[in-house]
Amino acid sequence: MIKQSQTLSNPTQRAQTLRALLPGDAGVDVGNRAALSEIDASxxxxxxxxxxxxxxxxxxxxxxxxxxxxxxxxxxxxxxxxxxxxxxxxxxxxxxxxxxxxxxxxxxxxxxxxxxxxxxxxxxxxxxxxxxxxxxxxxxxxxxxxxxxxxxxxxxxxxxxxxxxxxxxxxxxxxxxxxxxxxxxxxxxLYVSQWYLLAAVLWFPWLYGTAQVMLLIEPVRGVVQAAVNWWFAHNVLGLWFTPIGLASIYYFIPKVIGRPIHSYYLSVLGFWSLALFYNWNGMHHLVGGPLPSWMITVSIVASVMMLIPVITVAINHHFTMLGHFGKLKHSPTLRFMVFGAVSYTLASLQGVASALRSVSEVTHFTHHTIAHAHLGMYAFFSMVMFGAMYYILPRITQREWPSNSLISLHFWGVALGIVLYVVPMSIMGFIQGTMLNDAAVRFLDVVQFTLPWLKLRTLAGLLLAAGHVAFVINVGWLLVRMFEPYRKPVVRILTGEAETVAAAKQP
Amino acid sequence: MSYGPLLFLGILFTLATSWVGLILLPHRQMGALGQHTDTNTAAIYPAVRAGEAQQGAEHYRSLGCVYCHTQQVRPEGYGSDIERGWGRRRTVSRDYIQDKTVMLGTMRTGPDLTNIGERQADAAWHYRHLYNPQITSPGSIMPPHGFLFDVRVIGQAGRSTNALVLEGTFAPPAGHEVIPSRRAEQLVAYLRSLKSSGDLPEAPVKKEEVK
Amino acid sequence: MPVIAFILLGSVVLLPAVALMALRWAASSGQFRCSDKAALLPFDEVEPVGLETDRILGGNRR
Incomplete structure (x- = not known):
C-alpha cells in the first residue's frame, strides 16, 4: 500500500521530474514549490x-x-x-x-x-x-x-x-x-504537531464512545454518571481541542516567523506530561460534591501537575516569539496564534487555581467558570483556529485575502470582545461567589448584583459577532475569487514569485 | 527515525490510566450502592419516586432546569449551603441512586433545589412561581414558563378549583383563568418530591434536628 | 475496598517502574537524538528557516 502511493502520487518524485525540466536553481525551486502547492491543492x-x-x-x-x-x-x-x-x-x-x-x-x-x-x-x-x-x-x-x-x-x-x-x-x-x-x-x-494531532484523533472517539455507552445507551447508576460526565467533558477540552490548538501553534508560529521552535526537548516533555496528567483532571468540576473524596483529590493533584506541561509549552511558544514581535504587524495568522498562545497560558493557570479547594469554594457555581470556559475555548482555541484558517485558506484556494480591512476588523472585534467578556465576568464571578458564600446576603440580591455585568457581556457578544461577520464576508469573497479566472500573481502570499508557480503548472 | 508504534501505544496507555481510575474503579465502588434501611425505624432511604414525580423529572431534564439550579449540598463549613437552609446535611452518593439522570448542576444562577420539596411544600406557590417568577420572587431572572399553563374561558360551572390565584398585572383577561397543564402538574410533583435529608450512616443529620 | 487499595498501591509501584523502563529504553535506543533536526521539519528548500511566510498586512505587502 505504501509503495503504491509513492509511485502514484509522491510529490517528491513529481518535484524531481519538474526539477529536471528546468535549468539550475530555478528548477529546484519550482519543483519543490509545485510539490507544496500540490499538497495544498489536494x-x-x-x-x-x-x-x-x-x-x-x-x-x-x-x-x-x-x-x-x-x-x-x-x-x-x-x-x-x-x-x-x-x-x-x-x-x-x-x-x-x-x-x-x-x-x-x-x-x-x-x-x-x-x-x-x-x-x-x-x-x-x-x-x-x-x-x-x-x-x-x-x-x-x-x-x-x-x-x-x-x-x-x-x-x-x-x-x-x-x-x-x-x-x-x-x-x-x-x-x-x-x-x-x-x-x-x-x-x-515526526514533528511534535503530528504527535498532538494523532493523539487527539485517537483520544476523542474513545472518550465519546465511553460517554455515550455509559450515559446514553446503558446509563450507569447514581453519581457515577457525574464522574463519567466530567471525565468526558473536561477531556473534550484537554484531549481534543487543546492538542489540536497546540499542534497548530507549534506549526504556525515557527512557520510564519521563519524560526524553529525554541526547544524541541521541551516540546517532548510538554506532550507527555499533558498526556499523563490532563485526563485525570475532570473531577475538579465536582469539588464539594457527593463523590468520594479520593476521586476529587486525585483530580486536584493532577490539575496542579498540569503546571508542568503548561509552563513547558509557555516557555516554548513565548521564547520562540522573542525578538520577532515586529512581525505581528504583518501577519494575521501570527496575531491570532500569539493571542491564542498567551490565552492558553492564562486559561491554564486560571484552571489550576480554580481546581484548588479554597478557590473552588468561591468560584464553583458562578460566572467565573463561564468566563474560564470562554478564555479556554475562545481566547485560546478559536483564536488559534482563526489564525490557522488565515494561513490555510489562501494556500488551498490559491487566492489572496480580498480585504485587509476586514482582517483587521475581525481581529480587533474578537480580541476586544473576548477581553471585555472574560475579564469582567471573571471578576464578577468571584464577587458573586463571595456573596453566595455569605448566608447573610439574600439570594435575590446576588442575582441583582450580576445584572449590569450580564448586560456588559451582551455588549462583548456584539463585538464578537461583528468580528465573525467580517471574517465570513472575507471568506465568502475569497471563494468568489476562486471561481474567477486566474488573473495575475495570485499566490504572492507564498513568498513572492508567483509567476514561477504559474509556469510550473504548464511545464 | 520512525517511532509511530511507540507513540500510538503511549497515547492509548495514558488515557487508559484515567479510564480505569476515574471510570471503572468508581463504577465498582459506587455502581451497586443500594438503599439504606434504618435499623430503628425501618425507614428505607432514598425512597422510590412516585410515577407522577418520575415523569416530572423528565420535564425537569427536558426544560434544562439543571443549567441554573444545582442539586447538591456542600459539606458544612464549605460554602454556605447549609447556612442558607438548602439542606440539613451534605449530599452523598447514595442520595442519587434513584435518579434516572443525575442532575447535580454546575451553576447557581438560581438557588439549589436539593431539598426544595421540604423548603417549599406548597404546590400553589410552585405553580405561580413557574407561571411567572416575578409573582413570588420579584427581581428574579428566571424565565416565565407560561407555556406550561392553559389560559381558558371560565366555564358554566364557575372557576376551576385548580386555577391559579393571580392578581394585578399578572391576572389573565377578565373571564379567563389559568390552569396548570399535565406537564406543570408532573413537574411540580417532582419538585415537591425533592428531599435529600434522610439520616444515613455516611451522612448523619444532626441529632437535635431529627424529630 | 481492599481490591481498590491493592490496585492503587500496585499501580503506585508499577506505573513509575514502567515509565522508568520506557525512559531508559528511549534514551538508550536514541529516541532523544536528532531532536534539533525534528524542529526543522516544518521547513524545506522552498520555505527555509529565516523566511517569513505570511506577510500580508501593513504597508509593505510582499
Whole structure:
C-alpha cells in the first residue's frame, strides 16, 4: 500500500521530474514549490467543506449566544416560545460552537497539517467528505433535538441519543483517515504537531464512545454518571481541542516567523506530561460534591501537575516569539496564534487555581467558570483556529485575502470582545461567589448584583459577532475569487514569485 | 527515525490510566450502592419516586432546569449551603441512586433545589412561581414558563378549583383563568418530591434536628 | 475496598517502574537524538528557516 502511493502520487518524485525540466536553481525551486502547492491543492475540497460548514455553525452559534445572553438579564425576551427557553438556547449555543464550529475547523486544520507534515497529498478524499457529510447531519439532528426539548441535560453531551452515533461514526472515520495518512507518510520523521494531532484523533472517539455507552445507551447508576460526565467533558477540552490548538501553534508560529521552535526537548516533555496528567483532571468540576473524596483529590493533584506541561509549552511558544514581535504587524495568522498562545497560558493557570479547594469554594457555581470556559475555548482555541484558517485558506484556494480591512476588523472585534467578556465576568464571578458564600446576603440580591455585568457581556457578544461577520464576508469573497479566472500573481502570499508557480503548472 | 508504534501505544496507555481510575474503579465502588434501611425505624432511604414525580423529572431534564439550579449540598463549613437552609446535611452518593439522570448542576444562577420539596411544600406557590417568577420572587431572572399553563374561558360551572390565584398585572383577561397543564402538574410533583435529608450512616443529620 | 487499595498501591509501584523502563529504553535506543533536526521539519528548500511566510498586512505587502 505504501509503495503504491509513492509511485502514484509522491510529490517528491513529481518535484524531481519538474526539477529536471528546468535549468539550475530555478528548477529546484519550482519543483519543490509545485510539490507544496500540490499538497495544498489536494486538500482544497475536503478542507473547504469542513471550514465552510464550521463557519456556518459559528454564525448560528453566535446568534444563539446573543439570544441566551440577552435572556439572562431580560428574562421576558422571547419568553413565549418554548423551544427558545434560556436553557435550550444556551445548550444549542454550546453544541453548535463546540461540535458544529470548533470541532469541524479542528478537523479541517488537522487534515491540512497532517498532509503537509507527512508530505503527501490528501489520500481518500471520499472518506473525508463522507465524514463531513455525516458530521453535519449529526450536528443538525442533535441541535434540532435540543431545541425541541430532547436534551439529555448532561453537560457537553446534550445531543439526544439518536444524534450521537452519527457523530461517533464521523469521528471514527477521521481517526481512520489520520492513521492511514500517518502510515503512508513520505517524511518518516515526526514533528511534535503530528504527535498532538494523532493523539487527539485517537483520544476523542474513545472518550465519546465511553460517554455515550455509559450515559446514553446503558446509563450507569447514581453519581457515577457525574464522574463519567466530567471525565468526558473536561477531556473534550484537554484531549481534543487543546492538542489540536497546540499542534497548530507549534506549526504556525515557527512557520510564519521563519524560526524553529525554541526547544524541541521541551516540546517532548510538554506532550507527555499533558498526556499523563490532563485526563485525570475532570473531577475538579465536582469539588464539594457527593463523590468520594479520593476521586476529587486525585483530580486536584493532577490539575496542579498540569503546571508542568503548561509552563513547558509557555516557555516554548513565548521564547520562540522573542525578538520577532515586529512581525505581528504583518501577519494575521501570527496575531491570532500569539493571542491564542498567551490565552492558553492564562486559561491554564486560571484552571489550576480554580481546581484548588479554597478557590473552588468561591468560584464553583458562578460566572467565573463561564468566563474560564470562554478564555479556554475562545481566547485560546478559536483564536488559534482563526489564525490557522488565515494561513490555510489562501494556500488551498490559491487566492489572496480580498480585504485587509476586514482582517483587521475581525481581529480587533474578537480580541476586544473576548477581553471585555472574560475579564469582567471573571471578576464578577468571584464577587458573586463571595456573596453566595455569605448566608447573610439574600439570594435575590446576588442575582441583582450580576445584572449590569450580564448586560456588559451582551455588549462583548456584539463585538464578537461583528468580528465573525467580517471574517465570513472575507471568506465568502475569497471563494468568489476562486471561481474567477486566474488573473495575475495570485499566490504572492507564498513568498513572492508567483509567476514561477504559474509556469510550473504548464511545464 | 520512525517511532509511530511507540507513540500510538503511549497515547492509548495514558488515557487508559484515567479510564480505569476515574471510570471503572468508581463504577465498582459506587455502581451497586443500594438503599439504606434504618435499623430503628425501618425507614428505607432514598425512597422510590412516585410515577407522577418520575415523569416530572423528565420535564425537569427536558426544560434544562439543571443549567441554573444545582442539586447538591456542600459539606458544612464549605460554602454556605447549609447556612442558607438548602439542606440539613451534605449530599452523598447514595442520595442519587434513584435518579434516572443525575442532575447535580454546575451553576447557581438560581438557588439549589436539593431539598426544595421540604423548603417549599406548597404546590400553589410552585405553580405561580413557574407561571411567572416575578409573582413570588420579584427581581428574579428566571424565565416565565407560561407555556406550561392553559389560559381558558371560565366555564358554566364557575372557576376551576385548580386555577391559579393571580392578581394585578399578572391576572389573565377578565373571564379567563389559568390552569396548570399535565406537564406543570408532573413537574411540580417532582419538585415537591425533592428531599435529600434522610439520616444515613455516611451522612448523619444532626441529632437535635431529627424529630 | 481492599481490591481498590491493592490496585492503587500496585499501580503506585508499577506505573513509575514502567515509565522508568520506557525512559531508559528511549534514551538508550536514541529516541532523544536528532531532536534539533525534528524542529526543522516544518521547513524545506522552498520555505527555509529565516523566511517569513505570511506577510500580508501593513504597508509593505510582499
Amino acid at each position: 486538500c482544497r475540497v475536503p478542507v473547504l467543506f469542513f471550514f465552510l460548514s464550521g463557519l456556518a455553525w459559528l454564525l448560528a452559534g453566535t446568534v444563539l449566544a446573543l439570544v441566551a445572553s440577552i435572556k439572562l438579564h431580560t428574562p421576558g425576551f422571547l419568553a413565549g416560545w418554548e423551544w427558545l427557553t434560556f436553557a435550550n438556547v444556551r445548550t444549542a449555543h454550546l453544541n453548535t460552537v463546540i461540535y458544529g464550529f470548533a470541532s469541524q475547523i479542528s478537523v479541517g486544520v488537522t487534515i491540512w497539517l497532517m498532509c503537509r507534515l507527512c508530505r503527501i497529498p490528501l489520500v481518500a478524499p471520499g472518506l473525508v467528505t463522507v465524514a463531513n457529510l455525516f458530521y453535519n447531519i449529526g450536528v443538525t439532528v442533535g441541535v434540532g433535538g435540543i431545541l425541541i426539548g430532547d436534551s439529555t441535560a448532561i453537560e457537553w453531551l446534550e445531543m439526544p441519543r439518536y444524534a450521537t452515533p452519527i457523530l461517533f461514526i464521523s469521528y471514527a472515520l477521521i481517526a481512520v483517515w489520520t492513521i492511514v495518512t500517518f502510515r503512508l507518510r513520505a517524511e518518516r520523521h
